Structures are given as structure tokens and as C-alpha cells.
Amino acid sequence: MAPTPARAIAVALLTFVCFGFAVATDEAPMKWLRAHATFYGGADASGTMGGACGYGNLYSSGYGTRTAALSSVLFNDGASCGQCYKIACDRKLADPAFYKPGVTVMITATNLCPPNDALPNDNGGWCNLPRQHFDMAQPAWEKIGVYKGGIIPVMYQMVPCVKKGGVRFKIVGHDYFNLVTVMNVAAAGSIKSMNVKSSDSPDWMPMARNWGANWHSLALLTGKELSFRLTDTDGQTVVFNAIVPGGWKFGQTFASNLQFV
Structure with a gap:
């Protein structure tokens, strides 16, 4: 199995674009920050249900399989629940054998990826402080990454969320x-x-x-x-x-x- 972080305990509309840094708005270039991404929850994302944001069944609540658990530094004690991000494969750092260039996927942050202090943060403790990390639902991960890769470096930025219907x-x-x-x-x-x-x-x-x-x-x-x-x-x-x-x-x-x- 891929070397994912410890199962997220309790899962932002993210768009993954394997284009490096060449993304900008009409007004000014967007600021990109570095992070890493892994996956969890199984091929049908059934293991992502529930979560630290409290959305419950992510299928029926409208979040589907395009979700991610955030590391503590990004989760911000739950204040980041529902936030949306654009993520790009970091072409400067990612192994080209383990990501799919030019592919995008949309994701919402619905869970916490807890730290595992028993493991070093460069070898299994991916969500340890101070790492910025996204543990994605597997179907979302496989839109941009190769399963056997397990973890890839990415770039990310927060973007407005687009939702169907009302609050x-x-x-x-x-x-x-x-x-x-x-x-x-x-x-x-x-x-x-x-x-x-x-x-x-x-x-x-x-x-x-x-x-x-x-x-x-x-x-x-x-x-x-x-x-x-x-x-x-x-x-x-x-x-x-x-x-x-x-x-x-x-x-x-x-x-x-x-x-x-």
C-alpha cells in the first residue's frame, strides 16, 4: 500500500495542475506555496466519511470524493473546514514517474490529517508540524498521481469555493x-x-x-x-x-x- 499518513481521524476545493508555476489571475500572479500530498480512504473514498469537520456522509452532503484531510498547520483547529484550494504538482521537485502532467481535480477540505510524532516528518510523519500537507481521497489523488508513488510534492493556493445550491x-x-x-x-x-x-x-x-x-x-x-x-x-x-x-x-x-x- 502507498505510504500514506496515519489514517485521518476525523477531511477545499483543490485543483491539482501539473503545470509548474504558470498560473495567474487577470489582475496579478497568484502566490503559490509548497506542500506535499498523499491519499487515503480506498478506491471509493468510503474511508473518508465522517471526519473532523463534521460533514458526516460526504456523498449525501455534496462533497463527494473530491476531498482532503489537512495537516494541523493548515487545519487551524477546524477554522479551515470547507476552504477551497488550487493545487499544482510541483514539477521542479516531483518525480515525473509518479504524477500525471496537465490533469486537474477539484477537492474540498473536510478532515484533519493528524500528526504522528512516532515517525519523522520526512519519512511517514507527513502531517507532523510544521509540514503543510494534503491527505487526499484516493479517487482525487489518482487524477493527478500514480498510486505507487504514494506521496508527491505540490504547490497550492486558496481559491473561492464553487457550490451548487444554498448553505x-x-x-x-x-x-x-x-x-x-x-x-x-x-x-x-x-x-x-x-x-x-x-x-x-x-x-x-x-x-x-x-x-x-x-x-x-x-x-x-x-x-x-x-x-x-x-x-x-x-x-x-x-x-x-x-x-x-x-x-x-x-x-x-x-x-x-x-x-x-
Whole structure:
């Protein structure tokens, strides 16, 4: 089996382009940073389900097999969940026998690739600090890399996320502890802050990041009509008025028709 990092514990729209550094926007050249990439999860990516962002079943939640687990330095304690990246095979460093030139693949960051301090970071501990590393779902990896290669050097940059449909909210928990998973976020892809307002109060209440893309409130909101106010990591704020109808139950998911742009 390929020398992947220790199985990601808990998985950014990445585009892999084996063109070296020759990618630029209309306004200015994009800044590329160096990293490495491996793969995990099996040929069908079934081993990537769940993950440290809390998106659950990545097939049904819309992320599919174009996902990656980020090393700790990139994961940023979950603040990077949902962020999107463009990745290029680093032609200056990659062995040409182990990558496919001129091929691209789209990926979203949905998991954490944990460090393995028992291994050196140049021989198995690929996600150890301070390494910047992407452990990709195998189907995504095989769009750009050769299976037996196992690990390849890449270049990466953060890019806006493109998503179909609106932002989605899944509510779990219990009375006085509402845990909301925010999914399918376009543009920045990641959320900086979140507030909730119920139908019986005019005031917005702050929510706190619990883990990954999950935010919690400690108020009694069970069954009440709810609105959410989200601010993404680019500073854009969108209000989802009455997105959760009265009478809701824990475990339900609510899809909006609003999206970040």
C-alpha cells in the first residue's frame, strides 16, 4: 500500500495542475506555496466519511470524493473546514514517474490529517508540524498521481469555493445544547462567526465553534423558528431568515436558497 499518513481521524476545493508555476489571475500572479500530498480512504473514498469537520456522509452532503484531510498547520483547529484550494504538482521537485502532467481535480477540505510524532516528518510523519500537507481521497489523488508513488510534492493556493445550491444547516444535540453543522458554503468556504435568533426574541445570540464546522448555542431553542447570521472568513455576512421552521426536530437538515458569492 502507498505510504500514506496515519489514517485521518476525523477531511477545499483543490485543483491539482501539473503545470509548474504558470498560473495567474487577470489582475496579478497568484502566490503559490509548497506542500506535499498523499491519499487515503480506498478506491471509493468510503474511508473518508465522517471526519473532523463534521460533514458526516460526504456523498449525501455534496462533497463527494473530491476531498482532503489537512495537516494541523493548515487545519487551524477546524477554522479551515470547507476552504477551497488550487493545487499544482510541483514539477521542479516531483518525480515525473509518479504524477500525471496537465490533469486537474477539484477537492474540498473536510478532515484533519493528524500528526504522528512516532515517525519523522520526512519519512511517514507527513502531517507532523510544521509540514503543510494534503491527505487526499484516493479517487482525487489518482487524477493527478500514480498510486505507487504514494506521496508527491505540490504547490497550492486558496481559491473561492464553487457550490451548487444554498448553505445547509443540520441541527443535533438536545435542549439547551443546539449543535449546528454548516455545510455547502461557497466563496470563502469557511465560517468565522455565527449567530442565531429565535422567533420569540428580537436579539441575535452569538454561537461558538464547538469543533470543525459545528457551532453550538446554550439557549433553549427546541422547536422554535430559527434564523442564522453567518460571517465567512472573508468578512461577508449573510442572514438566513426563518431558515428553520417552528416544530423542527433534532437530526433534521435545512437547505437554504441563499449562498455566499
